[in-house]
Each structure stands twice: as structure tokens, then as C-alpha cells.
Amino acid sequence: MLKAENLSFQIGDNLLIDNVSLTLLPGEFTMVLGPNGAGKSTLLKLLTGTETPRQGQVWYGDQLLRSIPLSTLARQKAVLSQLLSLPFDLSVAEVVMMGRYPYFDLNPTSLDKQIADDCLETVGMFSFKTRAFASLSGGEKQKVHLARVLAQLYRQAEDRSVKYLFLDEPISALDIHYQHQILSLVRELASQNIIVFVIVHDINLALQYAQKVILIDKGRIYGMGSANEVLTETAIEAVFKLRPYFITHPETGRRVMIC
Numbered sequence: 097m098l099k100a101e102n103l104s105f106q107i108g109d110n111l112l113i114d115n116v117s118l119t120l121l122p123g124e125f126t127m128v129l130g131p132n133g134a135g136k137s138t139l140l141k142l143l144t145g146t147e148t149p150r151q152g153q154v155w156y157g158d159q160l161l162r163s164i165p166l167s168t169l170a171r172q173k174a175v176l177s178q179l180l181s182l183p184f185d186l187s188v189a190e191v192v193m194m195g196r197y198p199y200f201d202l203n204p205t206s207l208d209k210q211i212a213d214d215c216l217e218t219v220g221m222f223s224f225k226t227r228a229f230a231s232l233s234g235g236e237k238q239k240v241h242l243a244r245v246l247a248q249l250y251r252q253a254e255d256r257s258v259k260y261l262f263l264d265e266p267i268s269a270l271d272i273h274y275q276h277q278i279l280s281l282v283r284e285l286a287s288q289n290i291i292v293f294v295i296v297h298d299i300n301l302a303l304q305y306a307q308k309v310i311l312i313d314k315g316r317i318y319g320m321g322s323a324n325e326v327l328t329e330t331a332i333e334a335v336f337k338l339r340p341y342f343i344t345h346p347e348t349g350r351r352v353m354i355c
């Protein structure tokens with residue numbers, strides 16, 4: 097379980113996160129939505145320890161996040177941020193291998209190499225293995241970074257520990273085929289004792305995939321619960337200042353939003 101209690105975070109006079117409390121459970125695919133500048137990425141940074149809250153605490157299981165050694169945390173938690181570029185000139189294989197750094201000292205083992213290859217294969221990027229990362233398109237870079245975090249959380253058969261996966265707009269550069277492929281994959285991961293926290297902008301994808309939705313507005317939680325409970329006409333109009341209409345998917349019966 098991940099628990100955040102009364103988190104607040106401020107830069108100058110700007111209160112970016114205002115008294116946010118939440119609980120995330122393994123097996124639950126949580127999607128986070130909200131307008132630009134609402135505080136979603138800032139909340140992710142507080143939940144991952146990249147930023148320290150001015151007030152409040154984050155717990156991973158029964159441990160305070162700030163008390164967990166970084167070497168332990170690196171095997172439990174993986175983060176995909178919005179920034180896709182890298183300051184170094186690395187190959188695709190080297191970028192994915194970064195996900196295995198917490199597991200070897202100087203040189204990757206054959207198992208690390210196999211895991212990295214498998215993860216590249218999973219995201220459809222194995223044939224790009226020797227390419228320079230900098231030469232990839234935005235969507236290709238996003239898939240390689242996804243392979244990196246998959247490699248980081250790769251679970252050996254005997255490993256039953258809870259893991260934590262945070263993705264900040266992981267599908268923003270992907271075509272519709274890969275958007276669905278990656279979200280299906282992430283949903284599958286969530287079912288494997290992984291706490292999954294994914295920021296997205298697409299309300300219909302949230303209606304289709306999320307088991308839990310957190311709607312953020314002005315640094316606060318506007319609503320939290322199932323997608324159908326949270327993504328209502330009233331909430332969307334209040335938060336996004338846009339009147340939505342819902343229709344019913346002809347095959348699945350799922351709510352679909354049109355504007």
C-alpha cells in the first residue's frame with residue numbers, strides 16, 4: 097500500500113499541492129487527470145521522493161518513504177517522467193540497461209541483458225536495439241523509456257514484494273495502436289502486485305482502463321474513486337471548463353465522452 101497524508105508543497109507563494117491525502121493499493125490501476133498546471137506532476141514528484149513535501153508524509157507499506165535507502169528504493173520503484181531526452185549519447189540498448197543499474201555492479205549479467213531484450217521486445221522496439229537513442233522519434237523514445245522502467249521492475253519468479261510504478265503521460269507521443277497496447281500492458285502489470293500511478297489527459301482512455309481515477313484541480317483532489325464515479329458531467333465541466341456529452345459504446349456499453 098502507498099499512503100500519502102496531508103501533503104502540501106509550495107514554491108515561493110505558490111501552493112502547488114494543497115493538503116492531499118490518498119491511498120493506493122497493489123492491483124489497482126490508478127489514473128490521474130486534471131487540467132494543465134493542476135499539480136499532477138508535482139504530486140507524482142512528492143509520491144516518488146523527487147520533491148520533499150513542506151507538510152505531510154508518504155508511506156510505502158509500513159515505511160516512511162524518506163527512510164527507505166535509495167538502493168532499496170531503486171529496486172522497488174520506477175518512474176517515467178515527461179522528459180524524454182538524455183544528456184548523453186547512448187544507444188537504445190544502453191538506455192534500457194539503465195533500468196538494470198540497481199541490480200549489477202560493473203557489468204550487466206547475461207540475465208540483465210536478457211531482461212533488457214525482453215522488455216524492448218514487449219514494447220515493440222527490439223529491432224531498434226543498436227540505434228542511437230537521440231535519433232529516435234518522440235514515440236519511439238517513449239517506448240524505449242517504458243522498456244527501461246519495465247526492466248527496472250522486472251520480477252523474478254520468487255519475488256513477491258510490492259513494487260511501485262509511476263508514469264507521467266507515458267502515451268502522449270504514441271499512436272492509437274500503441275496507446276492501447278501500452279495501457280493494456282500497464283493494466284496487466286497492476287494485477288501483478290504493482291502499485292501503478294499514471295498521469296494521462298485522455299478521459300476516454302481513463303474510462304476504459306482505470307480502476308481508480310484521481311481528478312486534480314488547483315493542487316487539490318477534486319474527486320477520487322472509480323472512473324464512472326469521478327468523471328461525471330459536473331466534474332468535467334467544473335474542472336476543464338468544457339461541457340461534455342456521454343454516449344454509450346455500442347459493443348461494450350462503456351461510457352464514451354464527446355465534446
Ligand SMILES: Nc1ncnc2c1ncn2[C@@H]1O[C@H](COP(=O)(O)OP(=O)(O)OP(=O)(O)O)[C@@H](O)[C@H]1O
Pocket residue numbers: 107110112130131132133134135136137138139
Ligand atoms: N519549479 C517551479 N517553480 C515555479 N512554479 C512551478 C515549478 N514547478 C511547477 N510549477 C508550477 O506548478 C503548477 C503545477 O505544475 P505541474 O507540472 O505539477 O502541473 P501538471 O498538472 O502536471 O500540468 P501539465 O498537465 O501541464 O503537465 C504549474 O502552475 C507550474 O507552473
